Amino acid sequence: MSTTLTIARPDDWHLHLRDSAILQTVLPETARHFARAIVMPNLVPPVVTGAQAAAYRERIMAALPEGMTFQPLMTLYLTEDTDPEDLAAAHASGLITSVKLYPAGATTNSSSGVTNFDKVRPVLEKMAEIGCPLCVHGEVTDREIDIFDREAVFIDRVLDPIRKATPGLRVVMEHITTKNGADYVLANDKDLGATITVQHLILDRNDMLVGGMRPHYYCLPILKRREHREALLAAATSGDTRFFLGTDSAPHPTHAKEAECCAAGCFTAPNALSILAQTFEQAGALDKLEGFTSLHGPAFYGLPVNTDTITLTKGDTEVTYPNALQAGEHTVTVFDPGFPLYWSVG
Numbered sequence: 001m002s003t004t005l006t007i008a009r010p011d012d013w014h015l016h017l018r019d020s021a022i023l024q025t026v027l028p029e030t031a032r033h034f035a036r037a038i039v040m041p042n043l044v045p046p047v048v049t050g051a052q053a054a055a056y057r058e059r060i061m062a063a064l065p066e067g068m069t070f071q072p073l074m075t076l077y078l079t080e081d082t083d084p085e086d087l088a089a090a091h092a093s094g095l096i097t098s099v100k101l102y103p104a105g106a107t108t109n110s111s112s113g114v115t116n117f118d119k120v121r122p123v124l125e126k127m128a129e130i131g132c133p134l135c136v137h138g139e140v141t142d143r144e145i146d147i148f149d150r151e152a153v154f155i156d157r158v159l160d161p162i163r164k165a166t167p168g169l170r171v172v173m174e175h176i177t178t179k180n181g182a183d184y185v186l187a188n189d190k191d192l193g194a195t196i197t198v199q200h201l202i203l204d205r206n207d208m209l210v211g212g213m214r215p216h217y218y219c220l221p222i223l224k225r226r227e228h229r230e231a232l233l234a235a236a237t238s239g240d241t242r243f244f245l246g247t248d249s250a251p252h253p254t255h256a257k258e259a260e261c262c263a264a265g266c267f268t269a270p271n272a273l274s275i276l277a278q279t280f281e282q283a284g285a286l287d288k289l290e291g292f293t294s295l296h297g298p299a300f301y302g303l304p305v306n307t308d309t310i311t312l313t314k315g316d317t318e319v320t321y322p323n324a325l326q327a328g329e330h331t332v333t334v335f336d337p338g339f340p341l342y343w344s345v346g
């Protein structure tokens with residue numbers, strides 16, 4: 001017995017592709033299933049200017065295997081020195097789709113991020129004027145704030161004041177992890193959207209911490225308690241167009257994950273859609289999958305829905321993915337959802 005579901009080809013509205021050997025390895029994993037992705041700019045050094053975004057775009061296209069198609073939607077990394085005119089020119093030419101705000105120190109390679117939000121006011125005002133969306137890593141970084149509260153505190157202390165001070169600024173709350181995040185989106189208007197990752201829909205902090213620490217489940221924002229996961233699943237399966245898929249697939253070499261100080265990020269690109277199909281089916285919401293993966297994101301960004309389709313098939317036998325992929329001299333471990341998968345793609 002098999003069940004099939006054909007949907008418009010998905011996009012990934014939050015993706016880390018990295019550079020060099022890792023880029024070469026992970027790009028086909030995304031391009032196989034997704035037509036476009038919002039490409040995160042947190043390289044070392046970060047992508048802060050239009051010229052750097054153009055060069056990174058070229059490296060991505062050069063790494064795309066023959067016969068595959070993929071459109072990287074480039075982003076600029078917002079710093080306190082970002083030039084509003086350079087940003088506006090990069091946006092007007094179609095080179096960049098959005099700008100990423102990392103509070104300084106919030107996550108991997110975020111040391112050039114923003115500490116004093118007043119310093120980026122002119123840039124945010126320019127973005128509101130030209131209609132360039134701001135993608136936000138929504139966590140405060142103050143040491144005295146508990147890591148599990150950082151998203152909720154960010155909404156109150158930083159995000160809401162920025163939005164009130166900048167009417168017309170379109171904001172995507174990236175990878176929301178809390179009921180607070182979902183509720184904040186629901187309480188606002190169409191200028192505010194949110195991406196949700198695969199891991200935050202299926203895992204809570206117990207999955208990461210009970211019975212031993214699982215480094216491959218460590219990502220930022222960190223997994224929260226079960227009630228938050230349930231609120232995210234409700235949001236993703238609700239059909240509300242303000243919620244869409246951003247996998248935040250974030251590859252690190254296996255040795256950096258399985259380390260004394262583990263790097264943050266889950267590499268979900270290979271099996272994201274398989275996991276999502278199963279999760280939506282279990283939630284009785286398979287009919288909402290296409291909206292989440294393929295329709296709501298383009299609507300938020302004002303882009304056309306992909307005209308081609310993918311077919312997801314549920315069979316009786318387990319669908320497996322490699323444990324790890326080779327990337328140059330290292331490997332990158334593929335995310336393991338912790339339950340057998342029965343949905344295959346393509």
Ligand code: DOR
Nearest residue numbers: 107108219220250264265
């Ligand atoms: O877990 C994460 N990994 N969260 C982020 O915000 C960044 C990402 C990365 O670049 O590794």
Ligand code: ZN
Nearest residue numbers: 016040248250
């Ligand atoms: Zn990310």
